[in-house]
Amino acid sequence: MSIKTANREVSRPEFIALIAGLMALNALAIDVMLPALPHMGEALNVANENDRHYVLTAYMLGFGIAQLAFGPLSDRFGRRAPLMVGIAVYVVAAFAAVFSPNFATLLVLRFVQGMGAAGTRVIATSIVRDRFGGRAMAEVMSLVFMVFMIIPVIAPAIGQVILLTGPWEYIFLFMAGLGVVIAVWTFWRLPETLVPERRRPLKPAVILDGFRIVLSNRMAIMYGLAGTFIFGALFGFINTSQQIYVDVYELGPLFPLAFAFQASLMSVSSYTNSRIVRRLGMRRLSHGAILAFTALSGLWLLLALTVPMPLWLFMTLLCGIMFMFGWTSSNMNSLSMEPLGAVAGTASSVFGFIQTVGGAILGTITGSFFNGTVTPIAAGYFILGILAIVCVLIAENGKLFGVGEEYKDGAPAAEPH
Incomplete structure (x- = not known):
């Protein structure tokens, strides 16, 4: 498969890599910060260790809220123009953060940076839905997530290396530079995928009707909420990962390696999903994965409450959970977008808002209970897994592993028995 621009073709591998690169800007803005949190807290006089997490939360809130605007804008003006504006905001905010005089200013700029990154999440997903x-x-x-997950694997290590060569402000310069590279690549190689006849007027009635279509679809909204709970669990771990690996398990400078190992499993999981999803279907894979995710989280919580948890046991359980996350996230996102191709931009913005803001709030709440042990994080994973299962049951009228109508290459097709 190749996708034509006005004067060139974009191959399938390049298309996947470009979409992954756009989404990776968001992952980079979160994960590359993790080793720098203590340095920023010390430099900007943040007394409470748990308050450092607001550097991540402020970004996620801006990222989530702005998605509500990028969806209708991309449905009206096409995908390319709003995307380029979003990347520009991301780059400018990252550069300005270098000169933050205090913690409050840094949080404001992180919020603005997140708003710019919102365009990459909404529009990248919309572009894929336009074509598939x-x-x-x-x-x-799944292939996009496989490439995209390279960033969480290497980002903490990149942050650590940057800190060895200079102050924490250099991390923001790195983000701005990479944003410029992605912007140039996007400008020259990304085709416009929303044809003029499918564009929706930017009128209040039309926008509200688009939101109504999305919010009134039971299956779509319930899968979107299930993804929110799973993302909230992950964000709770990301918020506290530096404290868990450094303070609890005393890994020190090896923290980025441990984080990279966990993140790499999600990349492997996404690749595995891409190889078997056409044969087994999104429902079977995502339903089995969420049950395994919750069961492993329950075992993690039980052990954390009853016995001292050594590093090898913690890593073993988290490896299984992270692998299941890779199967749940891509399939549930696709299931939530499946019936909404006519309003893909608006649908992507609604689910992006719900999952990002909801996940950030849930993750922040989970992180705030950190007490020097892994028990609060284990409890968060288990409780949020249960809530995700409830949402899936509502979406599927109480039945798991059922046969539902799915689409193959844009055309309705019944899922094989």
């Missing part, structure tokens, strides 16, 4: 549906979309999104 159902299992085909799930396959492509």
Whole structure:
């Protein structure tokens, strides 16, 4: 498969890499910060260790809220123009953060940076939905996530290396520079995927109707909420990962390696999903994965409450959980977008807002209970896994592993028995 621009073709591998690169800007802005949190807290006089997490939370809130605007804008003006504006805001805010005189200013700039990054999340997903549906979309999104997950694998190590060469402000210069590279690549190589006849007027009635279509679809909204709970669990771990690996398990400078190992499993999981989703279907894979995710989280919580948890046991359980996360996220995102191709931009913005803001709030709440042990994080994973299962049951009328209508390459097709 190749996608044509006005004067060139974009191959399938380049298309996947470009979409992954756009989404990776967001992952980079979160994960590259982790080793720098103590340095920023000390430099900007942040007394409470748990308050350092607001550097991540402020970004996620801006990222989530702005998605509500980028969806309708991309449905009206196409994908390219709003995307370029978003990347520009991301780059300018990252550069300005270098000169933050205090913690409050840094949080404001992080919020603005998140607002710019919102365009990459909404529009990248919309572009994929413009071209693919159902299992085909799930396959492509899995490959995108596989490439995209390289950033969480290497970002903490990049942050650590940057801190060895200079102050924490250099991290923001790195983010701004990479944003410029992605912007140039996008400008020259990304095609416009929303044809003029499918664009929706930017009128209040039309925008509200788009939101109504999204919010009134039971299956779509319930899968979107299930993804929110799973993302909230992950964000709770990201918030406290530096404290867990450094303070609890005393890994010190090896923290980025441990984080990279965990993140790499999600990349492997996404690749595995891309290889089998067309044959097994999104429902079977995501339903089995969320049950395994919750069961492993329950075992983690039980052990954390009853016995001292050594590093090898913690890593073993988290490896299984992270692998299941890779199967749940891409398939549930595709299931939530499946029936909403006509309003893909608006749908992507609604689910992006719900999952980002909701996940950030849930993750921040989970992180605030950190007490020097892994028990609060384990409890967060288990409780949020249960809530995700409830949402899936509502979406599927109380039945798991059922046969539902899925789309292959944009055309409706019944899922094989």
